[in-house]
Amino acid sequence: MTPVRVMLIDDSAVVRQVLAGLLSQAPGIEVMASVADPVLAIERLKHDWPDVIVLDVEMPRMDGITFLRLVMQQRPTPVVICSTLTERGARTTLEAMAAGAVAIVTKPKVGLKQFLSEAADELVATVRAAAKANVRTLAPGRAAPAVPAAKNTADVILPPTTRAMTQTTERVVALGTSTGGTQALEAVLTALPRVCPGIVIVQHMPEKFTAAFAARLDSLCQIAVKEAENNDRVVPGRALIAPGGRHMLLKRSGAQYFVEVVDGPLVNRHRPSVDVLFRSVARSAGANALGVIMTGMGDDGAAGLLEMRNVGARTLAQDEASCVVFGMPREAIKRNAAERVLPLSAMAAEIQRQLA
Template sequence: MNKIKVLVVDDSAVVRQVVAGMLAAAPGIEVMAAVADPLLAIERLRQQWPDVIVLDVEMPRMDGITFLRKIMQERPTPVVICSTLTEKGAKTTLEAMAAGAVAIVTKPKLGLKQFLSESAEEFVATVRAAARANVRRLAARVEAPPVAAKHSADAVLPPAPARAMTQTTERVVALGTSTGGTQALEEVLTALPRVSPGIVIVQHMPEKFTAAFAARLDSVCRISVKEAENNDRVVPGRALIAPGGKHLVLRRSGAQYFVDVIDGPLVNRHRPSVDVMFRSVAKCAGGNALGVIMTGMGDDGAAGLLEMRNVGARTIAQDEESCVVYGMPKEAIKRGGAERVLPLDAIAQEILKQL
């Protein structure tokens, strides 16, 4: 089996050394080069093209976003962004995601070498998955074998009762997504008119990035989009996105719905977790809800979508053709959680049927 060829582009000598070292030590991966800026990378690309590019965004001579756009125009290639975890950097990194990058790996300003070394297993898994990209969809990671024990939603919430909630005039749409989800969510949310059902969203994304992501969506959508805060009400015309590093759960008060943002263990190795959100929607909204699971690696949300369906909610999984990564929807379908399977461009219309 051919080795996965990786090109590392980062102006930090420490990052280049540590990232190249950890990747080279992984079976089946070959670091073809580690260079200090995009211009040096372009010279290397004239000789050989990689399967995956690990790319910083803030670099001398040419920034990572400009380089990424050149790559996507010339030869779409899976790109993993390795970015500093800062509020300022989050906006820049999200521009890179919009330009076609398929995953984010965050790095701190201090303790960089130790952080990257401790995150080696996850970093390598991300690169392996990116190498199997669906480049037709500017793809990213596909399912990788589990590498550690993982919690279910039981670690945060007890299971929903096996009965539907009483119908109300309030409706809730719950969207869960991961790799490829930034682009997928933009396509769905920008297609919605101002008068749309209230929406809650879990997009797997690091802390500090979700606020910038929500702000970006708010600027291009007709509906309001914001990072969720405690006691935010779920109302028509608004989408609430779970903040990175926190779980989002739905709460019902009378006929109205609110969200709580809570701490808790990683569920399916994620916080926020789609399973946690879906379970809370099953418990609080039942048949008043629509659950949608979209592109993403792994199985987070598959169990929760089945719980939603079992209490009378309508449920949808994105189809394989339109997914960047067909991991989460595939598992939800396999478990019987998806009532319908739809292409991405049909999901907005289904959401509007909840009005």
């Protein structure tokens, strides 16, 4: 099998050394270049082109976003952003995601070697998934490889049930996304009118990034968008995004929905987990909910979407051609959890039609 060829671009020699070591040890991955800034990378790209680029965003001579845009114009290539967990880094990284990057790998200011070593499996899985990402508009995507490891299910946060609460007339939309989801959510939410049912969202994203992501969407959308806080009301015209590093559950008191933000173990290797959110929506909203699963690596959300469908909720999945990575929707479709499969371009209109 041809190895995934990776170029590392980071002004920190320590980061380059650690990343190169971890990736080189992984079967099927080859680090073909490791350079200190985008200017040097451009010279190397004149002679050799990688399958995946791992890119820092704050560098001398040329910032990562400018370089990313050049790459996407010349030869669209999967780019994984390697960003520091800071407020400034979060804003810059989201600009990079909007410009076409497919995933985020976070790095702390201190304890870098230990952190990256502990996150080695996630880093390798992210690079492998990125290699199969669909970064060309409407080009057929390919499914990301499964990551072999034991994983928790939503049972560790919320016990399973086959019954929903007594119905109410209030409607709610639950969205779950991962790799490629920042662009997909922007496409859907910016197309929704100011008057629409309340929305709850899990986007797999590291801690500190979700607040900046929500603020960016809020500036672009007719609806209000915010990072969820415990006991926030789910009301028409507002979307709540689960904070990175914490699970989010939909709850109901009488006819009113609200969210509970909780700590807990990883579920399907994620916190927040789409399965946790979808199971809580199945329980609290039942047939008054619409579940939507979109682009992402792995299978988080497939079981929860099936639970939603089994209690009468309507369910949608994004199609393969418009996904960056088809893993999550593919698994939901395989389990018969999705009533309809639609391209991203049709998702907002279908959400409005389903809830009219």
